[in-house]
Amino acid sequence: MTGSGGLPLLFLDVDGPLLPFGPATGPSGSHPTYSTGPVPPGAGAHPLLARIDPGLGPRLAALDCELVWATTWTHGANEVVAPRLGLPALPVVLWPGMSSADARDARAGLHWKTRTLVEWAGGRAFAWVDDEIGEADRRWVAAHHGERALLHRVDPGRGLTDDDFRLLDTWLRMM
Numbered sequence: 001m002t003g004s005g006g007l008p009l010l011f012l013d014v015d016g017p018l019l020p021f022g023p024a025t026g027p028s029g030s031h032p033t034y035s036t037g038p039v040p041p042g043a044g045a046h047p048l049l050a051r052i053d054p055g056l057g058p059r060l061a062a063l064d065c066e067l068v069w070a071t072t073w074t075h076g077a078n079e080v081v082a083p084r085l086g087l088p089a090l091p092v093v094l095w096p097g098m099s100s101a102d103a104r105d106a107r108a109g110l111h112w113k114t115r116t117l118v119e120w121a122g123g124r125a126f127a128w129v130d131d132e133i134g135e136a137d138r139r140w141v142a143a144h145h146g147e148r149a150l151l152h153r154v155d156p157g158r159g160l161t162d163d164d165f166r167l168l169d170t171w172l173r174m175m
């Protein structure tokens with residue numbers, strides 16, 4: 001367990017980890033789709049939502065962490081993604097507008113989410129699950145976050161897999 005703030009946070013991206021896109025890299029060679037019964041309000045506008053595997057919800061809920069949306073969907077994740085997964089409304093990271101620091105970060109290869117997530121974590125240990133994480137993000141977090149952090153890149157052609165869950169579960173249990 002962490003010394004401050006209880007459970008580690010898990011910052012969760014939607015496009016890629018939960019909603020696969022681009023060339024499918026999974027065993028079936030295409031993106032499977034799932035029916036979840038009644039379509040939540042607003043979901044009809046997002047036909048790709050059918051790619052979200054509702055079975056991921058209970059697996060995420062079972063992880064020993066506090067789930068937080070870290071996605072451009074912001075509050076939309078609670079409106080249309082959480083119901084498909086059977087998850088309650090989760091805290092949402094909101095992104096500040098583009099600043100000169102962001103342009104500098106982009107040139108340095110830093111993801112535009114990285115600074116905000118470290119700030120949001122406020123010194124709590126966190127895992128970050130995203131399809132766009134790179135080495136520059138890992139280095140920056142190691143240098144600027146005083147707690148443990150796991151930056152885990154997921155293959156967007158496949159979404160979260162058993163291997164990803166095993167790795168996350170193992171890391172969270174070591175906390």
Ligand SMILES: [Mg+2]
Binds near residue numbers: 013014017131132
């Ligand atoms: Mg993504």
